[in-house]
Structure formats: structure tokens, C-alpha cells
Amino acid sequence: MKGVEVRLENISKRYGNTVALKDVSLSVPRGSLFTVLGPSGCGKSTLLGIVAGFVEPDKGRVFFEGVDVTSLPPQKRNVGMVFQDLALFPHMSVFENIAFGLRVRGEPEQTIREKVKRVMELVRLDFQEYAGRMPHQLSGGQQQRVALARALAIEPRVLLLDEPLSHVDYSVKVLLLEELKRIQREAKVTTLYVTHDQSEAMYLADYLAVMNYGTLEQVGRPEEIYDRPVSEFVARFFGDINIFPGEVAGLEASSKIGVRLERTMLSKKEPHVGNGVVGYMRGRVVEKIFQGPHVLLKLETDYGSVKALLPRSESSIYNVGDRVFVLVPRSGLIVFRYRGSGRY
Amino acid sequence: MKKGVRAYFVPAVVFLAVFFYLPFAILLLYSLTVPEEGFTLANYIDIFTSRFYLQVMGYSLLIAVLTTFFTLAMAYPVAYYIVFKAPQSVKPVIITLMIAPFWIDFLLRAYSIKVLIEPLGMREGFATLVYGMVYDFFPFMLLPLYAGMSSVPPSLLLSARVHGAGGLHILSRVLIPLTSSSILAGSLLVFLMSFTEFVIPALLGGVEGYTIGYAVYDLFFKYRDIYRGSALSIILSLGALLGAIMLSRRVKVVQKMLSE
Amino acid sequence: MCRRCSPSNLIWHSYILAVLVFLYAPIAVLILFSFNESKYMTHFTGFTLEWYARLVENLRILKALENSVSIALVSAVVSTLLGLLAAYSIRKAPYLSLKLDTLMVPPIVIPEVAEAVSLMMFFYMVGAEYGWLTVFIGHTAFNISYAYVTIKGQIHSISPNLEKIAQSLGAGPFAVFRRIIIPLLTPALTASFLVTFITSFSDFVKTVFTTGPGFETLPLYVWRVAVRGRATPELNALATLMILASLVISIYYTRKIITRLGESLPKQV
Numbered sequence: 001m002k003g004v005e006v007r008l009e010n011i012s013k014r015y016g017n018t019v020a021l022k023d024v025s026l027s028v029p030r031g032s033l034f035t036v037l038g039p040s041g042c043g044k045s046t047l048l049g050i051v052a053g054f055v056e057p058d059k060g061r062v063f064f065e066g067v068d069v070t071s072l073p074p075q076k077r078n079v080g081m082v083f084q085d086l087a088l089f090p091h092m093s094v095f096e097n098i099a100f101g102l103r104v105r106g107e108p109e110q111t112i113r114e115k116v117k118r119v120m121e122l123v124r125l126d127f128q129e130y131a132g133r134m135p136h137q138l139s140g141g142q143q144q145r146v147a148l149a150r151a152l153a154i155e156p157r158v159l160l161l162d163e164p165l166s167h168v169d170y171s172v173k174v175l176l177l178e179e180l181k182r183i184q185r186e187a188k189v190t191t192l193y194v195t196h197d198q199s200e201a202m203y204l205a206d207y208l209a210v211m212n213y214g215t216l217e218q219v220g221r222p223e224e225i226y227d228r229p230v231s232e233f234v235a236r237f238f239g240d241i242n243i244f245p246g247e248v249a250g251l252e253a254s255s256k257i258g259v260r261l262e263r264t265m266l267s268k269k270e271p272h273v274g275n276g277v278v279g280y281m282r283g284r285v286v287e288k289i290f291q292g293p294h295v296l297l298k299l300e301t302d303y304g305s306v307k308a309l310l311p312r313s314e315s316s317i318y319n320v321g322d323r324v325f326v327l328v329p330r331s332g333l334i335v336f337r338y339r340g341s342g343r344y
Numbered sequence: 345m346k347k348g349v350r351a352y353f354v355p356a357v358v359f360l361a362v363f364f365y366l367p368f369a370i371l372l373l374y375s376l377t378v379p380e381e382g383f384t385l386a387n388y389i390d391i392f393t394s395r396f397y398l399q400v401m402g403y404s405l406l407i408a409v410l411t412t413f414f415t416l417a418m419a420y421p422v423a424y425y426i427v428f429k430a431p432q433s434v435k436p437v438i439i440t441l442m443i444a445p446f447w448i449d450f451l452l453r454a455y456s457i458k459v460l461i462e463p464l465g466m467r468e469g470f471a472t473l474v475y476g477m478v479y480d481f482f483p484f485m486l487l488p489l490y491a492g493m494s495s496v497p498p499s500l501l502l503s504a505r506v507h508g509a510g511g512l513h514i515l516s517r518v519l520i521p522l523t524s525s526s527i528l529a530g531s532l533l534v535f536l537m538s539f540t541e542f543v544i545p546a547l548l549g550g551v552e553g554y555t556i557g558y559a560v561y562d563l564f565f566k567y568r569d570i571y572r573g574s575a576l577s578i579i580l581s582l583g584a585l586l587g588a589i590m591l592s593r594r595v596k597v598v599q600k601m602l603s604e
Numbered sequence: 605m606c607r608r609c610s611p612s613n614l615i616w617h618s619y620i621l622a623v624l625v626f627l628y629a630p631i632a633v634l635i636l637f638s639f640n641e642s643k644y645m646t647h648f649t650g651f652t653l654e655w656y657a658r659l660v661e662n663l664r665i666l667k668a669l670e671n672s673v674s675i676a677l678v679s680a681v682v683s684t685l686l687g688l689l690a691a692y693s694i695r696k697a698p699y700l701s702l703k704l705d706t707l708m709v710p711p712i713v714i715p716e717v718a719e720a721v722s723l724m725m726f727f728y729m730v731g732a733e734y735g736w737l738t739v740f741i742g743h744t745a746f747n748i749s750y751a752y753v754t755i756k757g758q759i760h761s762i763s764p765n766l767e768k769i770a771q772s773l774g775a776g777p778f779a780v781f782r783r784i785i786i787p788l789l790t791p792a793l794t795a796s797f798l799v800t801f802i803t804s805f806s807d808f809v810k811t812v813f814t815t816g817p818g819f820e821t822l823p824l825y826v827w828r829v830a831v832r833g834r835a836t837p838e839l840n841a842l843a844t845l846m847i848l849a850s851l852v853i854s855i856y857y858t859r860k861i862i863t864r865l866g867e868s869l870p871k872q873v
């Protein structure tokens with residue numbers, strides 16, 4: 001199995017008055033796991049639909065490995081898909097589900113059997129035990145594996161996953177994410193994974209795009225986006241952050257500053273500005289939440305509520321009701337300039 | 345390709361246009377015609393001012409109301425029983441037995457009543473006629489009721505019972521409201537069919553079997569008065585359409601109430 | 605504790621039994637008299653198969669049976685097919701749904717007698733020869749509507765994602781239709797086929813208005829014999845056979861379709 005490079009150029013799509021995608025350009029490197037993260041309704045499924053060929057873009061082109069496939073119908077694109085509802089064929093056994101794509105291609109029975117066996121091995125489903133079962137006789141996790149196996153059986157050029165894990169319990173989800181990552185590496189198939197859940201995105205992505213209102217706000221490696229988000233929206237949607245008006249750090253009022261929770265420092269004494277600290281504010285501890293290795297402190301300050309994530313060892317001196325100073329450090333300071341229409 | 349699929353409805357629509365709507369237009373035209381007078385509402389006026397037709401309509405209405413009432417009263421407990429009471433083991437058998445008559449030729453079922461009344465010493469007439477109607481229309485009431493009853497969550501009944509509600513209370517406050525759209529659907533179906541039915545009355549009613557459906561038949565075949573026959577047919581059709589539209593409104597309202 | 609024999613259950617079971625007696629007594633009597641030696645249906649005088657023997661020699665009945673079966677079969681196939689196509693087109697173009705419903709539902713609602721007379725006049729005006737074709741057309745107009753409504757109800761419950769997945773796996777529109785849509789519609793298609801078949805097979809009203817001289821179906825025969833004359837043992841024999849056939853269909857239908865309606869829910873309150 002060998003993935004292709006997928007490139008989208010200036011894709012736009014409207015449904016009546018709704019703009020689903022606005023001038024989206026994107027390049028997914030061959031064999032990579034690319035995650036698109038965004039709130040529900042931002043256009044993620046539409047984007048996948050355009051790559052798969054179900055949705056015709058109003059403008060723009062889609063390239064697989066440099067070849068324009070914009071007008072190619074879905075059945076000719078050789079794209080594997082998994083939807084949130086999995087859409088296993090309820091009237092077919094596990095074997096027949098996985099074999100479906102091979103059958104419509106008219107492959108010989110012997111090859112079909114071998115290939116089905118191989119992908120079932122890849123997704124770790126025992127052939128003997130499960131091949132003959134019907135979808136409703138499987139657990140949720142097993143159904144996920146079948147859906148994935150079915151998509152992989154055709155050796156797709158691209159694998160598209162549309163929120164496949166959003167109905168899955170947390171514990172199963174963690175396991176399946178790990179599996180997915182392994183399978184994707186083994187199959188080396190270019191994968192577009194769409195989700196509204198930042199923890200999934202963080203766990204999976206080689207590359208990440210954060211999407212909002214039909215546009216890609218930022219594309220990059222996860223660490224990059226976490227450390228240097230280009231907008232307040234990206235910062236909030238990918239990780240948690242404290243946001244203050246610019247004046248706290250001595251900047252102009254038309255900008256905002258952000259500090260990740262783990263970079264937010266506290267002090268009982270009034271700090272000096274300078275020496276790594278660009279500003280501070282007074283506050284009071286209102287809640288202390290134990291989170292295993294860390295403790296989350298919620299504070300009320302003159303500039304609104306603030307959260308701080310401290311290692312357990314450092315948190316013991318702060319108790320609910322304590323008056324403290326919240327420090328804004330220079331390292332980790334993120335500046336958001338005003339971008340118009342109320343957005344930073 | 346997509347455009348092609350969209351056009352798949354064309355054969356069905358063309359068939360209905362030519363063999364349903366066009367004939368109806370002709371019927372409408374005739375109903376508005378009196379020979380040598382041209383277009384007129386005279387046929388309708390005649391029917392609505394004729395004691396005879398009004399009486400026959402009233403009589404058919406009575407038959408339809410009785411039929412609807414008895415089938416509903418009989419079928420509702422049966423539907424309840426099948427869904428909530430029947431032991432699992434016999435349930436399929438009971439469903440099959442209850443629904444089987446639906447598959448038996450309508451006329452044959454009426455005929456079987458005719459055979460039955462002879463050894464019983466009963467005679468053709470109003471009572472036998474209503475009996476035959478209830479007998480024939482029972483499955484049409486049962487099917488929608490069964491479907492409606494099946495979608496009532498048993499947990500609702502259980503929780504009503506746990507909260508101490510008595511049988512009658514559960515019936516009037518829980519079960520009937522939840523199944524009201526199937527009650528309406530089944531009743532309208534049976535009512536419309538029995539109102540214009542004329543095979544069963546003709547077969548079982550003897551001299552008391554003259555219903556509005558029979559009147560249409562007579563107007564065409566006996567009196568050869570296609571103009572009034574058409575008008576009467578149009579009146580019945582519009583009545584049925586009106587009833588169906590009202591029902592679908594009611595059903596939608598009920599569904600909306602339930603989903604909120 | 606014996607749950608089954610509590611007083612309330614006793615009442616229930618007797619009620620169900622009473623309904624079953626109500627439904628089956630006439631049929632049972634009819635079947636009984638089909639084996640009756642005597643021509644008169646007041647007493648059972650002795651067992652005979654004579655009426656069945658006469659039945660299979662009765663060319664008029666055989667011809668009527670042939671007509672009924674051929675019309676019902678063709679009508680069921682045509683209407684289920686057209687209904688399927690119409691319902692499928694709605695799936696591809698949901699915005700047509702309401703418009704198409706408005707066109708397709710009236711044949712179900714309009715009283716049969718009105719539909720029948722309108723067809724009779726229509727055939728008269730176009731100068732059609734009354735017979736197989738006119739009767740077939742009359743049956744099929746209603747059946748198309750019925751098939752459409754039945755199939756549309758089920759086609760809604762098929763997730764569009766199934767089609768998308770199938771397509772992405774390489775299935776063209778025809779393969780999607782054949783391998784996904786048709787198999788998943790089997791219950792609705794079966795229901796549609798059986799109900800339209802039986803509706804046509806036992807239709808009397810439309811048939812009587814659209815038939816011509818010399819063209820007879822079974823219901824017409826039953827009508828003519830039963831209404832003009834009296835009930836006859838030969839007719840009883842015919843009825844018995846038809847009832848048995850109906851029961852077979854009914855058992856099949858109940859297994860395939862009806863029990864599914866209630867299957868998904870746990871029962872017993």
C-alpha cells in the first residue's frame with residue numbers, strides 16, 4: 001500500500017447562503033497522518049467529501065500526486081473512508097464487508113480471500129473467529145476495526161476518516177487511537193483524519209490543520225501550533241490558554257496576550273516587572289483541582305478568571321482563598337493582534 | 345448520472361397521470377355537464393337536494409361509523425395483547441392468525457359469512473351486513489394499531505404502573521395518547537373503505553344493503569346516468585381527500601407533541 | 605405462583621380466543637361444507653371430494669383463475685418496480701419528496717368506486733377494448749401508489765453513508781443499487797409485491813367496471829355465482845383452496861415483515 005500526496009487548491013463550496021469552505025488550500029504529504037481539527041459545522045465533512053469526490057467544489061481543484069482528480073467520480077478515486085456511524089453493510093458478514101471493494105473490482109476469489117485475511121491481520125481481528133460474523137454481532141471496537149479494514153482492503157491511495165471515534169468510550173478510544181496510528185504507519189497510506197476533539201488531534205497528528213468557519217486558520221506540526229497559535233481561536237481550540245488584554249504586558253490595547261496554563265506562574269510576593277516577567281495581576285485562588293501529576297488552580301483576577309497548571313510539588317503552598325500574584329512570563333507569551341470583526 | 349436517477353419517478357408519474365388523473369379530469373367534466381345544457385352545477389345540486397341520496401348517504405355513514413367503532417373496539421385490545429401480554433412463545437402464531445384474514449380474498453370472506461348465516465338460521469339484513477363489514481375490515485384496523493403499539497416503549501407503561509397508576513388511568517393517559525396517530529390512521533382507513541363499500545352490503549344486506557357505493561353502481565349500470573354518477577363519485581372523492589388531509593394534519597400535530 | 609392463570613390473564617386469553625373464533629368460524633364452516641355431500645348447507649350429511657373434482661373440471665373457473673393470476677402477477681411486478689424507481693429518485697433528490705407524495709398518495713385515498721367509474725369512462729372515450737389490459741391498468745394505478753409508499757418508508761431508513769462507502773470502494777451507481785439498496789429493501793419489496801399481488805388478485809370493484817364481455821376474474825365469478833344464486837358447495841371448494849393459499853402467503857409475510865415491526869423492543873410489562 002502506498003499513499004499519494006494530496007493537494008487542494010483554492011477550494012470553495014457554498015450550500016445556498018452557507019459558506020462551507022472558503023478558499024481552502026492544503027497539501028498533505030505522501031504517507032502522512034494529517035488531522036483537521038475544528039468545531040462542528042466548520043466544514044470538515046465537506047472537505048473530506050471533496051477529496052472523496054461526493055461533493056463537487058464550486059471553485060478550486062484537487063490533485064492526487066500532482067494529477068487533477070477534481071472531476072473524477074468517487075468510485076474511480078480509490079479512496080478509503082470511515083464515517084462516524086461506520087456504515088458497515090448490515091446485510092453482509094465481516095468477510096463480505098471487507099471484500100466488497102475487491103468484489104466490485106472483479107478480483108478473483110482466491111486473491112480476495114488472501115487480501116481480506118491480510119487486512120484483518122493488520123487491524124488485529126481474528127479471521128477464524130470473526131470473518132463469518134454479522135456486524136451486529138460485534139462490539140463497538142470490533143466494528144471500528146472492520147470499517148477500517150474494509151477501507152484498507154482496496155489499498156487506497158488516500159484514507160479518509162470522518163470523526164470515526166466520536167461515539168466511542170474514552171478507554172476504548174485511547175486503545176483505538178494507538179491502533180490507528182500503528183496501522184497507518186504499517187500501511188503507509190496518506191491519511192486525512194477529521195475531528196472536533198483536540199485530544200485525538202494531539203495524539204495522532206503528524207500535521208495538523210485547525211479549521212473555523214470554512215477556512216484553515218493554521219496548518220503545521222502540532223507543537224508549532226500549540227506554541228505559536230496564530231489566533232485566539234486556534235489557541236483556545238488546540239489546548240487551553242489564559243487570555244488577557246494587551247495592556248497587562250505593556251502592549252497596545254488593540255491586541256491580546258495569551259499564556260498557556262502550564263506557563264502561567266504564581267507568586268505570593270509582589271513580583272518585579274522585567275527579568276523575564278512582562279506583567280502581573282492580583283488574584284485569589286477559588287478552586288483547586290487534583291489532576292494526577294498536576295494540580296489545576298482556578299483564580300479570580302482583576303482581568304477575569306485565570307487557570308494555572310502546576311506540578312503537584314509546587315501547588316501545596318496555594319490554598320483556596322489565598323491572595324496571590326499571577327505572573328505573565330516573557331517566554332511563552334503569545335501576542336494576538338486584532339484581525340477585524342471582533343476577532344483576534 | 346445523478347440527473348438520470350432523479351428522473352426515475354417519471355414512469356410512475358406518467359402512469360398515474362394518464363390512468364388516474366386524466367380519467368378523474370374526465371369524471372369531473374361529466375359531473376359538471378348536463379346534456380343539451382352545457383356546464384352547470386345542476387348534478388351536484390340535484391344530489392344535495394335529493395331526499396333519496398341524502399338518506400342513502402346518512403345510512404352509509406351510519407354503517408361506516410358502526411363498522412369503525414366495532415373494529416376499533418375489537419382490534420385495540422388485540423394489538424395491546426400481542427405487543428405487551430402475549431407469551432413470547434405463542435406471539436408469532438397469534439400475530440399470524442390475527443393477520444391471516446387480510447390475505448384472504450375480500451369477497452370470499454364476505455361469502456363465508458353468507459355461508460355461515462345459513463346454518464345459524466340468521467338472515468340477510470342490517471345486522472348481518474354490519475357483522476360482515478366488521479369481519480372484513482378487522483385486519484385493516486389491526487395492522488396500523490399493531491404498528492403503533494409496537495413503538496410504545498414498555499418502560500413508559502411500567503413506570504406509570506410503578507407510580508401507582510391504575511389500568512384505566514394508564515389507558516387514557518398513556519396508551520391512547522401514545523397510539524393516537526395509529527388509532528386515527530386505522531379509523532380513517534376503515535371508515536373511508538366501509539363508507540363506499542358496496543360488495544358486502546349487496547351480498548349480506550339483502551334489501552337493507554343499499555349504500556352510497558351501490559348508488560354509484562346503479563347510476564352507471566342501471567340508470568345509465570353518467571352525469572349524476574360522476575357528480576356523486578366526485579363528492580365521495582373530495583370527502584375522502586378532505587378526511588385524509590385532516591388526518592395527516594392531526595397525525596403531524598400529535599407526532600410533534602410527542603417529540604417535544 | 606402461576607402467572608399465566610391469574611384472573612386477568614384468564615380474561616385476556618378468553619378474549620383472544622373469542623376474537624379468533626370470530627375470525628375463523630365462518631372460514632371453518634365454509635371449509636366444512638366444501639366436503640359436504642349434500643348440496644344444501646344446513647346440515648352436514650357426509651364427506652365427499654366431489655366438489656373439488658367438479659372444480660378442476662370447470663373450465664370457466666380455471667380460465668378466471670388464469671386471468672386473475674396473470675393480472676395480479678404482472679401488476680405486482682410492474683407496480684413494485686415503478687414504485688421502487690420513484691422512491692429511489694426521491695432519495696437522490698429529497699426536495700421532490702413532497703411534490704411526489706402529493707401526486708402519489710391520492711389513488712390510495714380516493715374511494716375505489718370513484719376511481720373505477722372514472723377509468724371506465726376514460727377507456728370508453730379512448731375506445732379501448734375492455735379486457736385483460738383495461739383491468740390490469742385499473743389495478744396497477746392503485747398498486748403503484750401503494751408500492752411507492754411502502755418502499756419509500758423503508759428507503760428512508762438506509763443511511764446515505766452506506767452508499768457513499770460503497771461508492772468510495774469502487775462501486776458504480778448500478779452496483780450500489782444492486783448490492784446495497786436492493787438487499788436492504790428486501791422486506792419492503794416483499795411486502796409491496798405480496799400486498800399488490802393480493803390486492804389485484806382479489807379486486808372486485810375496479811374489475812367490474814373495467815372488464816369486458818367474456819373476460820372474467822375469480823372475484824367476478826364468485827360475485828356472479830354468490831349473488832345471483834346462493835352459496836354453492838363448488839364455490840366452497842374453490843374458496844377453501846384460495847383460503848389455504850392465502851394462509852401460506854400470510855405465514856410467509858408475517859415471518860418476513862410483521863414480526864420485524866415489534867422485534868427491536870423488549871416486551872412484557
Ligand SMILES: Nc1ncnc2c1ncn2[C@@H]1O[C@H](COP(=O)(O)OP(=O)(O)O)[C@@H](O)[C@H]1O
Pocket residue numbers: 015018019020038039040041042043044045046047
Ligand atoms: N448537503 C448540505 N446542504 C446544505 N448545507 C450543508 C450540506 N452539507 C453541509 N452543509 C452545511 O455546511 C456547513 C459545513 O458542514 P460540514 O462540512 O458537515 O461540517 P462539519 O463536518 O465540520 O461538522 C454546515 O453549516 C452545514 O450545515
Ligand SMILES: [Mg+2]
Pocket residue numbers: 041044045046162
Ligand atoms: Mg461532520
